[in-house]
Amino acid sequence: MLTLSLLAVGCASAPLDQVGSLQSYDELKPSDSLLARSLMRVSKDDVLAAKTVRIIPTGFSRPAAGKSTLSQAQRSLVTNAVDRALCSGLSQRFRVVDLTEPADLTAHAMVTHVTPTNALAVGVSKVASTAVSVALPDMRVPVPRLPIGLGSLSLEAEAIGDNGKQAAAMIWGRGANALLDSGRGARPGDPYNLAAKFGDDFSKLLVTGKTPLNKLPSLPTRAELRAMFGGGPKYPACKAFGKSPGLVGFLGDRMGLPPAWTDKGAAVRDD
Template identity: 65%
Template sequence: MPANAISNHDETGTYGPRALRPDIWSMALLLSLLAGCAAAPLDRAGSLPSYDGLTRSDGLVAHSLLRVSRDDVLAAKTVKIIPTAFSMRAESAAFTPEQRSLVTNAVDRALCSGLSERFVVVGLSEPADLTVRAVVTQVKATNATVVGVSKVASVGTSILLPNVPVPIPRIPIGMGSLSLEAEALNSQGVQRAVMIWGRGANAFLDSGTVAKEGDAYSLAAKFGGDFSKMLVKGKTPFGATPSFPSRAKLAALVGRAPKYEACKVFGKSPGVTGFAGERLGLPPAWTDKAPANVEKAASKAP
């Protein structure tokens, strides 16, 4: 083949190395993201009355089994949230009651914020078209010491290279994970949506905080976002093109009061303070002052 034929292909980017570069870098990034993840099982804890008809639906780093009755869910206008609980098995993790409360309250607050996008959220004593309940089925604690070392390395790099934006992944050791199962019941107590969800912390996407519950706390909000999005849209929350958050969502992100009175029991989002604290690696208990009077379910999940 003539030499100029090869150069022509390279210039057009049709067959030459330039055409392969985007694919190579995309694949490298994807492999890096997946390699730096903690594992999170999708076990069935037995807290739901039915697991029939579940299908696999995964995001980039989150995994799930789900089922949703689209028409029934989209027809619903009101929703109430039973406070999230830890299963007996998940309680065996080395979390204090206060740490577990931070995680479950983060789930409920994210659910309330996300569901407010379309539903009217009402109190537990009021009738609702849908009732949502979630159970933490598995939790893996974060190695706070390793996170601390990662934070020191990140600060050291920013000092040595103050004008160079170098992304520093956390050390992929001792990362936490979280698994939950949740359902939405109609007013007759019939399941209209089910999700078993698991996600581990990611070395690139989750910076980590110096606390055992740090990753579980961060992942709790991500689950609340995914499950509420499924109910708002009536379909899997994964694979869709990201949309710009609503005014209510933006207000919650910066720590303003919730849209509905029923959501106030879970407190306001830590907002900018929480975001800054997470970047610095501060324990969530330092920035999230969840209400002490959050009512939990009367009975423990299996």
């Protein structure tokens, strides 16, 4: 109970805003986990019957873009992280096709809210962690981040069937956690990391036809292992979102490096 309380306290909040990008907001039901909040609906038969999917590149809604203090390059890094994770996750069951090809499902997401990371607070946390490691070299003492300046990210997304009807929808919000998220020393740090978590959750909704939240962790798939080691995507359509940073990105995250230092971003963007 103490651990759960600490997780709840050291976590940034993320609103579940509606910005009108979904075809319908009807029948959305809460499905929360310890770290993420969401509203979702899914037509299980429709998504499980689908074999192909195309991905419309993620964008910032007008309200989110108007309030955001991230630069255009930083916003692009965040949205591309959504698309890359989504493409990788959907590749587990679907054949991902190019936007110009017909598909059983068309998926798209929209950022509705973003809170940037306080880079100074992350830097102080990294210094504290290093100091503890030097002072106690024989002990592995985890040092949590300062529970201030934590970033957050909210999105809404849906999948439309080839009949023009909504097959699944999700409104999702999650904040960085002081205990579980080590943090990167850059304003888009937490939103960038959370973008991949959203892409993973939304892709699982479409792959399984069930809520991905409050599920036990599963072993990584071939696609996930390929991405972890910086391998190329399974389908050519996913190449538009660039190659995963892989091990370099993982080490960069542990060291608190800005995501732009380890992620080259999209190879091609049509938006």
